[in-house]
Amino acid sequence: MQVEQLEILDFLRAHPPFDGLPEDALQRVAAAIDVRYYKAGEQIVEFGQASEFWHVVRSGAVEIFRRNGTLYNRLTAGGYFGEFGLLRHGRVRFPARALEDSLLYLIPQPMFLELFDGNEAFADHVEVEDRTRLRQVMSRREDANDLMSATVDTLVGRAAVTLGSGASAREAAQRMTQEGVSSLLIVDDNPDVPDLPLLSGILTDRDLRTRLLAPGLDHDTPVAEIMTPGVVTVAHNRLVFEAMLAMLRHNVHHLPVLKHQRPLGIVALSDIIRYESRNSLFVVGGIFRCQTVDELAARVPDVRACFIRMVGEETSAHMVGSAMAAIGRSFKQRLLELAEAELGPPPVPYCFLALGSMARQEQLIVTDQDNALVLDDRFDPARHDAYFEALATFVSDGLARCGYSYCTGGVMATNRQWRQPLKAWERCFSDWIERPTPGSLLNAAIFFDLDGVWGRSEWAERLRELIARKARGHSRFLACMARNALLRTPPLGFFKDFVVESDGRHSHAINIKRRGTAPLADLIRVHALAIGSQALNSFERLREIIDAAILPLGRGQDLYDALEFISAVRARHQAEDLAAGVDPDNSIDPEKLSEFERKSLRDAFLILGSAQKFLKYRYQPGRAN
Amino acid sequence: MLHLSHLKGTAPGRPRPGRGKAARPDWPRRFAALAATARDPRLRAFYAQGAAAGATALKDVPMAALDIETTGLNPARDEIVSIGVVPMALGRIRSSASRYWVVRPAAELKPESVAIHAITHGQIEAAPDLDAILGELLEVLAGRVVVVHCRDIERGFLDTALRTRLGEGIEFPVIDTMELEARLHRPPPGILARLFGRKTKPVSIRLAASRARYKLPRYRAHHALTDALATAELLQAQVAHRFSVETALAEVWG
Known part of the structure; x- marks a missing residue:
């Protein structure tokens, strides 16, 4: 006879992945559960001991560790652990310790396996490989969007x-x-x-x-x-x-x-x-009809509405980034047309460069302008620079009025240092690559994402070819770039209303660009440089990196999923701020994340963390690549 | 009609649980004697399973958390309506082996009581007399130290119910989680207290309040099985915080 422990049954019913189980399965699990109380600090399972149970946290908080003792995860009520050992080894892989006084539910292995084998949704939910879950999430998102998946x-x-x-x-x-x-x-x-x-x-x-x-x-x-x-x-x-x-x-x-x-x-x-909601096309068309900077600035609400709609329609982050970059590019092009109309034709040909996220086509709504000018080699500062300074100022001020704030690092064509003839740029890149120091490259990464948006865009291509040709052969350069790509690390995950750092410290919010998308883009750039890729977009770079087979099998796809998910959360966050009339930023408050987002973000952070370890290993100074 | 949980909650003027070592029988010897003298074969079998020696370390003691819901407070007049048992040890509460019985009192169950216990008239009417399930109950408890919250109730009602039906009562050792809380929060009044009287409100030692002190989750009360589980969890918490797995059984039982 099965006896119903009502408290256990009710708890399961309210928590994933049990909430999705059919009632009879739910009752069978509830009836199979045993219980154990652990005082704060007490060890729950040790590395290597036989895996007997799948543990579910009923109350309190539990810390999960890696074998080497570093913190792996922190769980509260509804969290679970032990599936890895049960499914793969029969031995505990991640030791666990009670962080607070905790009550745990113990589900014996046979019951766990019955659930896992008999219930697909349940298995998806607890699948041992974090990245597999993220993959499932991303493929569901892609299915929801024709434009993303249709060729x-x-x-x-x-x-x-x-x-x-x-x-x-x-x-x-x-x-x-x-x-x-x-x-x-x-x-x-x-x-x-x-x-x-x-x-x-x-x-x-x-x-x-x-x-x-x-x-x-x-x-x-x-x-x-x-x-x-x-x-x-x-x-x-x-x-x-x-x-x-x-x-x-x-x-x-x-x-x-x-x-x-x-x-x-x-x-x-x-x-x-017929496929697209024509948002971005409409906005771009509007930009090119503008006759003054005032009119361009008046387009900003359209841009924001378009962004909010795309995010709301679950458009993939890859596509949102590309569409927003296309809009940003149109602003620049139109501003340059207006500038030339005002200042007259340029004294020598030039190429206006977009750098960083716009060049990578990974722009969202909160973004600063990173740009530079490549000038014809006949450029004579004494005679020509006044024109280009005025041109750069016109564009830069115009962009600022259109929502692209000035670059705090000064990477703008208004800065004389970034207004150089092609020859000087070629020398500059050659120097960076052939005589690198971590210091000289610290703020240079942004220049390795460059795209010509106006004028002699073939010069931008020439610079990209030069980079692609030289970078792959200079292991010291790659090592320096790799080292800089490791300066920003992801957090461990979330716990209650806090962000948990790898050393267990808590913070109240996370800058999802600085801790997520930026280190991902940095990491992907290093691999792209190492294989001589000329792609700009991180997703496209990843495709080439995967084809070049320099990553362990499957890891490229993991990174792809992680980048897509983190970018999507970042985009959604900014869209919500905009819709609420708040100034959007990159700071995410864990309170505002759904349980699902917390789990998936954590998965993505884990992928980024292990990809950074691999990067460090692969591009060690002196190691032949 | 009153309900036991009310008694467990406030316990006004209840006699303080005895704690002198002299008051505790030598349970293994007592069980051996009872196994020889009990007339009912079910009771004989129960006693024959023996009782753990007082020197046994808690981690080696098989236990069973027990909760009984009744029609009122007075064992002489009121009756048992449901019984929940959860076998346990310090390492694991075997809620998967839980047992639960609804039994039929001789007197009719009043509507208020129905509401409190969430047991319907239909269930009561379909339920057997305690005598019919006694064998199963004693089998689950046999060889285990019974864990209760407020021992006078479980012991008193079971003893009376058996005397009524079999003409002989029942004795067994218990660990009383309420008494363990009382040791901490109801110390015998010291000299100052005797001089000035107790001014502060006493700390509650009822089940829910005791559990809250150990950060155990809040459960709905008044279900024999839920209360038995709640008591089992409380004991694990008490031992984890205040005793040790090596503590001798004699330190905590009565």
Whole structure:
């Protein structure tokens, strides 16, 4: 006969993962539970002893340790421990000690295994590998968002219609009418591979109107003269939102989709709008219509509303970051256009660089401006610098008015040090890489995330190539970068309303950028530099890092999940502040985290912590990489 | 109608639990004698399991937490309605082996009492007489030291109920968690107290209040099984804080 211990049953019913169990299973567990009281300071289980029970904290608080004695976790009522030993070794892996006077429920191994094997949701919840749980969380999030998981080929409705570049405009119009399409891909014969024509341009309805009819050209004009050459394309397996960002970035409405270099079809902006809530597109469009800095500053509420909506729709942090970076980039571009209109054309060509999070496309709403100017090598300070100082000031002041606060570290083009000819930049990067000291690189990390947003963006590419080429061969440089990437560490987790540090100290709040996303980006950058990657975005860097197989198996994906989750919490926090009319920041109060977020954040912190250990080990000075 | 938990709570004017060593029988010898003289075979079997010697370390003593809910306070007049038992040792409370019985009193159960115990008339009417479950009860308790909160109640009611039914009573050693609390919070009045009288409000030694002092969670009272579990947890807490696993049984039992 089973006797109901009502207090035990009621407690289980109110706590995950038991709350999800069917009633009969719940009663069986409650009836199988034994109980034990531990005084504060008493050892509950020792490392290596036989695992007999799964422990659930009924009241009080328990500390879990690693074998080496460092604190691993701290649990209160509803917390549980011991699953690792029960499932894997049959021996206690993490010793536990009562931190406060505690009452523990003891679930015998057979009962635990019955639950674990018989109940998938339960097993998911207590799965021994923290990162596995985070993976499940992230895959659920991704499922919830089409744009995140859908690849661009799913939007391709029909095969691309192509036409040789020698055809006339009339033939093009006839072909488009026949096929019922609004755009054609114009191709040239490929002298090397006859059956793989080269894509030379794209021709749209609009081109026929604006470049042929309006100027009154002859209908026999070759299409090559009225098409848009130098087509921006997207690979078939990229995500829909990446295609959208490419359109935003290059200001095009049609994007040929290529599979193994062959045109698969064309994705039009209208196809994507059906997928996207068009928030960010709308905002970007608005920015380019602004005629003054005042008008730009008036766009800030739109930007914030767009951010809040994207976060609310559970858009992935990767995508939110990219969309916000696209908006930030548009602000810069428009400000530079306005600056040139006011100051006149530049005396020598230049490239305006975005640095840091904007270059990485990982911007949220609270962000400062990090930028620099690369100037033509003919730059003569005496004659030209006044112009560029004025230009930089115009942009920097404008950005500040649009919500991008001045960089406290002074990394802005207004600072003469960061307004240099290309040659000087090349020397600067070479110096950093070839003659590194931890001190010289301490504040330099931000420059290794650089993107050209205006002007000669090929110079930005040249600098990135230089970095990618040199960095991988300089182990001392990598060691210095790794050392700096370890300066900021994650906290251990949460306990009651506190943040718990690894040494057991408590703090009241956590700066989730400083303790989470920033050290992750730092760490990912070091690996990216080590493999010569030219990717900017941390998620894209991680993909290349995973392909390069320099991390232990599975760890790259773990980092991906951890970055996504921490970024998502950070974004949600800022969106909530904005919605509540509070100035958003990066400081998170544990009280405001759900139990689920606490658990998942802790998982993510653990992943970051162990990834930092690996980084330290891998890039030790003197170790051949 | 009064209820036991009320008595356990306030215990106004109740005799102070005796604590002189002289008052404690030599339980192993007493059990051996009773095993020979008891007439009921169930009682004989119970005594035959013996009692742990007073010198035994607490960690080696098998115990069983017991709680009885009744229709009132007076063993001579009131009756048992439910019994909860939770076998235990210092290392582990075997709540998974808990036992619980509802038994039918001879007199009709009044509505107030029904409300307090959460036992319905239907349950009572379907319930057996104590005699029918006595064998099971004694089997669970046999060989174990009984742990109660307020020993006079459990001992008094069981003894009376057995005398009524079998014509012979029952004796057994108990560890009384209320008495262990009284030792700490109800010391015999010292000279000053005798001179000036007790001015401060006495610390409550009822079950819930005692548990709270050891940071044990608050439970709903008035269920024999919950109270038995609550008593078991309290004893573990008391031993952890004030005694040791090596403490001799004789230090705590009565």
